[in-house]
Amino acid sequence: MELLKGAATTLVSYGPPFLFVLTLVVFFHELGHFLVARWCGVAVKAFSIGFGPELVGWNDRHGTRWRIALLPLGGYVKFEGDENAASVPDHEALAAMTPDERASSFVGKSVGQRAAIVAAGPIANFILAIVIFAALFTLAGRQIIAPKVGDVAAQSAAAEAGIEKGDVILSVAGTPVESFNDLMRIVSVRAGEPTALTLDRGGKTIELSVTPRLVEEKSRFGIQRRGLLGIRASLDPADRTLKTYLPHQAVVEAVKETWFVVERTGAYLGGIVAGRESADQLGGPLRVAQISGEVAEIGFSALLNLAALLSVSIGLLNLMPIPMLDGGHLVFYAIEAARGRPLSERSQDMGFRIGMAIVLMLVVFATWNDVVHFRSL
Structure with missing residues (x-):
């Protein structure tokens, strides 16, 4: 009971900074997918911040449903021909499409265009981090x-x-x-x-x-x-x-800072695989909420710095070669480009199921780390 009360207190106290940081990072990630998809002529059915029931929503002139959902732990862009938020193809819907409709679907685009759309999300995260770091270096200095x-x-x-x-x-x-x-x-x-x-x-x-x-x-x-x-x-x-830095100098320093975060995160993940690092430092939403709240007490600049760090982490996480994540999709497209044809529907479906299981296990593991962390406080 005390653990639940502590977690509830954390969410109430640190909720606003946590939502600000996570929403900023998720929005730019999905915006990367969205903008490149529009540029490639893909019809976008929905742009969602959060999952579950819709709290607020509206339609733009292109027919895209922009929505803010109840569960703020992520987001998605749903394209024409997608079965779900993970961009798993809806084969029945695709079979029933006219040639023009299929041409505007995600599946109807070339493998290069699909890869660009998928990679745009993590790339947008890295760009966001560089912009934030550059702004902080220019305005506040180091x-x-x-x-x-x-x-x-x-x-x-x-x-x-x-x-x-x-x-x-x-x-x-x-x-x-x-x-x-x-x-x-x-x-x-x-x-x-x-x-x-x-x-x-x-x-x-x-x-x-x-x-x-x-x-x-x-x-x-x-x-x-x-x-x-x-x-x-x-x-x-x-x-x-x-x-202090001039804007162009700040951008150079921001790229270096972003690369350092990429390098350090990659070294830590590699250390986990090699057994040199402990995975108990991997945190879930409760830990991120706590850190957001603690950092917000320092100041808004510190909160923006945290958003940049989290943006890089989410960009890297999504590039992991796990089906369901952007990196998994890119692996499928690389195989398709090498073979000259996509993997079979059965193989892709099996891959997505395995990927879903891995992602769920990671979520459960990170949440358990949060529980252990709050017990030790």
């Missing part, structure tokens, strides 16, 4: 903390490697670093891996090798696992500056 060592913990990985107070880190694992945050980001994903450091010590360039240690830290967002050197940033105000 706090840059010089990669200068302010202190070294005793018996830490840094101390054993010979890093000293006052050293300025120039590069980590061959990657130049501009700020202490860059340093922490690279090190956080290299726990247990010997890592080359280039540093400046009183005008002299020194090469060292250090192996970050894996640490587990419990926070209000759950267990965080990362690599740690055991150093702190300099507290000297002269080593902290606010860097």
